[in-house]
Amino acid sequence: MRRRVPAAVAAVALSLASCSGEPDESDATGVRWGSCQGVTDLSAPPVPPERLARLSFSCGRLTVPLDRTRPAAGTFVLQLIRATTGHDLDATRPIVLLVPGGPASSGVDNHAFLVGRLSDRLLAEFDVVGFDPRGVKHSNPIRCEHVKRPATLPDVSTDAGYAAAARVVRTFTEECLTSLGDRASLFGTTAAAADIDAIRAALGQTKLTFVGGSYGAKLGAEYARLYPGAIRAGVLDAPTDPQTSAVVTAEHQVKGFEDSLDEFIAWCLDRSCPRLTDVRAFIAALVAEADRSPIRSGRPQGDEPMRGSEVLDAVASSLYDVDRWPDLAAGLIEADDGDSGTLWDLRDASGNDPDDTTESDGRFVINCTDSGAAPTEAEIRRLAAHFKKSYPTFGVWGTWQLFGCSFWTAPKHTLPVPVAEAAPPLMVIGTIHDPATPYAGAVSMTRVLGNGSTLITWEGFAHAAFTRDPCIDALVDAYLISLSLPSDGTRCAA
Template sequence: MLAGCVSPPTRWAAPMSGDPAPSGSASAGVTPPTWGPCEGYRDVPNVTLECGVMKVPQDWNAPVQGKTFDIALLRARSSRQSQRIGSLVVNPGGPGGSGVDLAYYLSQGLPNEIVWKFDIVGFDPRGVGKSSPVECFSDEDLDTNFGFDPDPVSDAAFNELVALTRRMAQSCGDKYGDQLPLFSTEQAARDMDAIRAAVGDEKLTYLGYSYGTLLGATYAQLFPTKIRALVLDGAVDPTISSVASSEGQAKGFERAFTNFSTWCASNAGQCPIAPDARAAATTALAAARTAPVGQTGGRRATAGWVFTAIISSLYSETRWPDLASALSDLQRGNPKGIFELADSYAERDAQGKYSNLFDANLAVNCADDDESITVERARQLQAEWRVKYPLFGASSALNLVCAQWPGKRDPYPAGKAEGAPPIVVVGTKGDPATPYEQTPALAAMLGVGVVLTWEGEGHTAYPQTSCINKAVNDYLVSLKVPPAGQSCPAR
């Protein structure tokens, strides 16, 4: 399950004031979905799957008849459902992850206490997947971008990356122009309220992962009285700047890699690069810069692909053995494991075709960020963060697509959810992508947030242990709020 691949740029924005309903009501310009069969999904035992598409205004602030986006939906309903509470709307993060796919997987993966009480409803946010998708990056440019050195030191290499990312940004501007700010998080949060109304729920019950916590927090500020229960897992702090968010992620991945290295040294039987995983990774990146290993078909495991494989594996502790094996195989001239890890992250298929995950990711992130870093400042931070965060700092500084984004911006609100019920904010101590420090920050910003901590590793927590499951299930089903400061052990 994709639970958020890139931590979104964030910044402070003034709290919303007044009632947003006149321009953001769920009835204005909305065509309710007609439910029918789901194409491309296997049947799930004891679950009925229904899919549909609803039309929403492109701009909730100024709806214009005929100017709409399609929002794709999937609803999963257990045949064992009894005493139904309503719908649980879900989002996997990214931004760019498919909520339609997530609902399908969660219909098989959530605890029975949930699937027997709720319809599981997923949606692809505007611009994502099947929902009027943003598609402006070529497969060739994405290959070059992912394969590019994550830390281009020379001016020539850096300028080459600047030119590539400028071309990518401009390709979106050329295709979408004035539409680009309409893919913002605030617009998507208003779509969520239309979905709530379309499934017949008076109030929203929501489970959001990673970037999905930002989407949920934005909804909470816009529609605080329309909330039944919100679980925000893998919290994003909306109050910090995009630079601070990127640095936090660099720190988080360094911490996660250190934890991986410690595991490797203590589990040499499962880790063929023991005892020093960090040295193995550093050596692999250095070798890939000068003599990248090739495979049949001409593809070469450059430093960018090795780096992407490392990033991919740190989202879940279960992938640590895969990373160790991939780096070990690479030492022996076999890059297959590196490409498997990297391609799973990039959503690249065997034919070199990409989903629109990263097109949407950048469209949303750049639309949200009204204080994007400049190219010159990125170059300065690259040198500074390389010292502070040796593996991940330089790359984290290089948000060069948004630095050159041609579209206008639409920043989301960052303030209290006045009038909302308690909202459960879940954080994982070993989370690399949304570092734990953001969990209490988001809870405090909302004013009604209740922190639930998992002492585990990886990105997001629910449903991974019985302690986390019980706390979240009790809240979703019975609205029983976890006690303040509750912490769940790693196992």
Template sequence: MDRRARCHVICLRGEASVKLSRRKACTALSPAGVTHEWRGHIRTLVVAALSTVPPSSAAPAVVPPPAPAQLRWEPCGSQGAEGAALEVPLDWSRPDGETITVAVTRLRAADPAQRIGTLFFNPGGPGNAARPWVRDRAIELFPAALRDRFDIVGVDPRGTGDSRPLIACDKPTAELNGGRYPATRAEYDRLIAYNRSFAEECRRATGPLIDHVDTVSSARDFDAVRQALGEQRVSWLGLSYGTVLTATYAELFPERVRAAVLDGPLDRSIGSRALASDDAAAAEDAFGLFADWCESEPGCALYGKDVRAEYGSLLDRAPLQALGHPEGVSADQIGFGTYAKLIFRSAWSSLAEDLAAASTDASAFAAAGARCPAYRVIACHDMPTGDVGYAEFSARLAEVRRLAPVFGGYVEGWDIQAGCLGWPIESANPWGPIRVTGTPPLLVVAGTHDPATPLHWGEGVASQIDGSELLVWDGVGHTAFLNHPPTVDRAVDYLITGRV
């Protein structure tokens, strides 16, 4: 098999995984609920710049590979990208032990004479692979100014995409018929039993990797990639959960950061209860804006109707009939399917059409609500629910419903809290603030009406990064890079010049 043929096999794995995830309704969400279906709703993406040099004295004593590894690049995709794989330690505290591989994809700078360096990109998740974005969509997603000046590099985080081995589990990550919203002690016990069964099945299918897919381990993988690329410093663009990865890298390796954009930040200091309640309040706000727009816009499929009442009626009447789905569509699927499009302002017309059709055919929502195994396992490492008894868990659910009386609390923050309840695998990276010092100024970007990562999360993240600047954009949607071109232009200028 020649070099091009070998790479073609690698690329096809990524395409197959996307098809599989769609077939299994694996929506690969960002911390706020971002799905791959946003492709049709995205204008452009950008990322932030991070750099590298020897490990910070504040970083734990973990040794990277002793010498820069050689990346064997193969042509990949139709847009000029190239792919490779890099061996890294399974357990970074044992660098000479068992290894795994992470998939790396690069689109070289179009203007080598003006090249600034490497730009790492992470699209969020947790669990989203970067390879399809860089390999297949770079020209559409990344502004020409970035493609000219940077080698854009995507790394599929350990256990995801084309990295090997994969986090694997055949059992659905959640029961779609109200299982995440227990109304009785028996239902609460059933949820815990389900989560434990899911985790145990994933351990059997995944093996020892399952204990080492936290974000700290992934950040160290990225630094191994930096070293293999021969870069002293790198640049980053992190979206949604990608902001956690970006900030973790900057905390561990501050002297290796040139610049970084953290767009749609998740604040890891807030804990699991606020994760759910803040997310619910943000989604309720955005749904209210959607309803107001729809009721006043003649082009909306629900124009002239009480959108809030229509949505509530669908939830109350679930399960709804759906062509090709004899089991029907549950309230969970309607709610999470609505959330998946609510977070992109450009998807609101499509969302209204789906809701208008749902009374007779709710098949547009049939694929919503499930999660990829990698999403659940990584989230429970980084955002554990902890030891929450029935009374406290019931109080948290009541709080979510109070904050989202119309939308209903069908948000990713609650899904993570419910899905990690009783999780038997010890968290490798539990809740706590990220403290970043010693970097150049980093740019934190947050929106006034982000349905997934509210503005005050951005304020919290900015307060944990010494010398950072907070750029606030006024509008609706999850991340500026997927919703607000003027802010994208400002972030691109920052990435190129390094000036906030």
């Protein structure tokens, strides 16, 4: 198992030593704020020390009902984190809530990194609050028995491949359901949206200002559907298409990664990347080699040898951000020479620990609770054959998503289309070359909301746009601070 703090970020540790918040301060509504020591590591985010030195972080907890339809069922405790700048903690100060992605990414562990990327203008106007949704990391985390993917991903379109993959997914699902018991149906997006409104009320905010990216945009849209009158301003950055099924969403994502790999290939050819004259063939050969003999790491941090599926994980993670592309080119060559260290770093580049299974477990349970009807075996095999033919690098890798919740038997709370006609106009952001949530999702989300929301387009190469581009950031800041929405269709160049 690997986990390390990159050397480039170790220098910020001392600057954060005094940024853990004052102990035992309470806001007017009873949330007790105290030190973050023992909750999350504030020394790790790769943010300039001089910026984080101006911030103070406090952590607090909020108790919410386990099941709002059954008060006797008990409670959850949500973990919150709050960043302030230039003043003492003031419960009357307006806040902006950062709604985490994933699903099941920790908004607490990622908070310092995200706040460190916000503008001074925004931080002067708001305190910034993050949280872990129910079932995520510091908020009663979901834990299932972990069943590891096989070293070589099976071809699901074949009899043997389907049987092998189904066996793994069925075993994992059954063990997960056993671990959760009667709580299995309580972690969906609709329940998390109700928790957000509890956070709003507990923080004394009559109207909520929020930013949600990726899954956080889906959760924010569900909040707008349920609580349209409780919103002051909301940003939905990089949403998925709310009108598609899980299998269609899976194909959109696989196609998005394939298209982004095309962009990487063009970038690489333009720069004459050494030895990468045929990138797809190079990756395919590297994956096959890693399946035959996992690639050792030359780093001293205890990396495990890398398998073929993990090579593809690393490539996919690298496509989330064009700034990682030079490292991807170098990492592929390094791995071909027998050292997987750089590819491991790229696989871990999201800031979350891929080996912390509470995130993957939480993602699975939340998605299954939200899901509609599962595809049949015939549909899975037909789509797997289509993926394999149409998406040469990520097709077989992506077929695991097709199983999804095929063996999930707990009650579902299928997520409805988020029509929010009574909500104020929101800002929806789509990125033209987003590998994980393709641009069409933002177009569809803007239309579905039905409340005059504004679509902003970034012509960039990354997953999500806010805090990546000065033009986008200026538009978001103006909206969050003064409710000034640009005209629908506004575009920012890459």
